[in-house]
Structure formats: C-alpha cells, structure tokens
Amino acid sequence: MASKNRIKMSFPSGSENVAIARVTAAAFAAQLDLTLNDIEEIKVAVSEAISNAVIHGYGDQPGEIEFTLSLDGDRLEFVVTDYGKGIADIEQARQPSFSTDPERMGLGFVFMESFMDELAVESAVGKGTTVRMAKRVPAAPAH
Amino acid sequence: MNISTQIRQDVLIVRVEGELDMHVADEFRQRIDTALESGVRHVLLNLKGVTFVDSSGLGVILGRYKKVSAAGGRMLAANIRPQVARVFELSGLLKIIRTFGTEAEALNSL
Numbered sequence: 648m649a650s651k652n653r654i655k656m657s658f659p660s661g662s663e664n665v666a667i668a669r670v671t672a673a674a675f676a677a678q679l680d681l682t683l684n685d686i687e688e689i690k691v692a693v694s695e696a697i698s699n700a701v702i703h704g705y706g707d708q709p710g711e712i713e714f715t716l717s718l719d720g721d722r723l724e725f726v727v728t729d730y731g732k733g734i735a736d737i738e739q740a741r742q743p744s745f746s747t748d749p750e751r752m753g754l755g756f757v758f759m760e761s762f763m764d765e766l767a768v769e770s771a772v773g774k775g776t777t778v779r780m781a782k783r784v785p786a787a788p789a790h
Numbered sequence: 791m792n793i794s795t796q797i798r799q800d801v802l803i804v805r806v807e808g809e810l811d812m813h814v815a816d817e818f819r820q821r822i823d824t825a826l827e828s829g830v831r832h833v834l835l836n837l838k839g840v841t842f843v844d845s846s847g848l849g850v851i852l853g854r855y856k857k858v859s860a861a862g863g864r865m866l867a868a869n870i871r872p873q874v875a876r877v878f879e880l881s882g883l884l885k886i887i888r889t890f891g892t893e894a895e896a897l898n899s900l
Binding site: 662663665666669683684687690691694695698701702753754755757758761 | 809811812813842844845846848849873876877880881
C-alpha cells in the first residue's frame with residue numbers, strides 16, 4: 648500500500664465540479680483501509696470546502712480552484728485554495744449558524760471541523776482563502 | 791438528482807434520488823416550492839435514493855421545514871440511509887424532522 652502520494656488538481660469554480668472533487672477525494676482516501684463512515688465524512692468536508700470557494704470565494708464569478716490531496720503514512724490532507732474575495736473575519740465565519748445567506752445553514756465549517764481531525768483556514772480579503780484539513784486514519788489491525 | 795412528487799390528501803410526498811449538494815440545490819428548492827403551491831399541509835421526504843447530502847442540501851430542507859411549519863404543517867422523512875442520517879443528525883435537523891423506516895409508517899403518524 649502506498650504510504651506517500653499526492654495529487655494536485657485545478658478546475659474552474661462551478662457547482663458541477665463540487666461532486667467531481669469529492670468523488671476524487673473518496674477515491675484518493677480509499678488507498679487507506681477506511682470505513683464507509685470515514686469516506687462519507689471526507690466527502691462531506693471536501694464538498695463544504697469546495698462549495699465555500701465557489702459560493703463565497705468567487706460568488707459565482709469565474710475563478711480557479713486548486714485542490715491538493717496528500718497521503719503521508721496514516722495522514723490524509725486536503726487543501727482547497729481560491730483566489731477570490733477572502734474572509735474578513737475567520738472566527739466569525741467558523742461559528743455554527745453563521746451564514747451570509749439566509750437560505751443556507753452556516754454549517755460548512757462545522758462539518759469540516761467535526762469530520763476532520765485538523766482544520767486551518769488562512770484568508771486575506773481580496774486575495775483569497777486556503778482551507779487545509781487533515782484526517783488521521785489509524786492502521787487497520789492485521790488479520 | 792431525480793425528484794418526483796405526489797400529493798396524497800393533504801401530504802406532499804417528495805421522492806428524491808441522487809446527491810443533494812449546491813449543484814442541485816436550486817432545482818430541489820424550486821420543485822418542492824412549486825408543489826407546495828397546490829395547498830398541501832404536510833411534507834414527507836422519501837430519501838431512499840439519496841446517497842449524499844451536505845449543508846447545501848440540508849439548507850434547502852431546513853428552508854422548506856420553516857415554510858411548512860409556519861403554515862401549521864409537519865415535515866417528515868422516510869428511508870434515510872445510515873451515512874446520510876449521520877449528516878442530518880449533526881446538523882440538528884433530526885431534532886425537528888421525525889424520521890420513519892417507510893413512507894407508510896410516516897403517513898400513518900399524521
């Protein structure tokens with residue numbers, strides 16, 4: 648089994664690419680011996696990060712999203728970067744039920760935080776946002 | 791996403807299949823809202839064919855819940871897959887939307 652691997656992809660901001668990104672993440676994660684729940688958690692967290700880039704980063708304007716998937720031992724890392732609007736107040740954005748849109752739940756960061764073991768957000772207004780999240784997967788017992 | 795709706799007395803049954811994310815959120819919202827205009831009271835979501843949901847899909851469901859409950863109706867869900875149920879649970883939606891194993895059980899509860 649591969650203990651180190653990395654895939655880097657770049658695609659235009661658009662809702663049709665959210666599913667492609669999360670399915671890629673699930674396929675990448677399947678290099679490790681994961682449960683269905685782990686895979687689902689990764690898919691949801693990645694879906695939230697990419698959706699945020701499309702909806703909030705670019706606000707439906709054209710833009711490029713970079714998505715890097717890395718595996719190092721038992722650690723899976725997913726990094727999503729956009730070069731859009733940026734987040735003025737990251738602490739506020741990470742609060743449950745904070746949303747700039749009343750039809751949305753403000754749960755994006757809650758899911759990323761709950762479903763991943765590490766979450767770091769870097770952002771600069773007018774420059775863009777990078778969301779870095781990682782999940783540690785304990786080695787499966789030998790049988 | 792595939793979605794079909796059926797009205798049974800005062801209940802709108804929404805059967806949806808596929809992945810509920812931001813790509814389908816607008817269509818999902820519009821299809822339910824259009825069907826709600828016929829004057830039904832309750833909504834039953836059959837989620838048997840839903841293989842994925844994130845906060846975009848949950849946001850649409852929460853919005854319809856608010857609309858239906860403001861008009862005195864109830865929103866129910868049936869046939870949620872276990873993986874999808876975990877996401878519902880974490881969102882808090884399971885506290886306000888009762889879930890059932892089958893459509894028939896849900897309809898009987900009304």
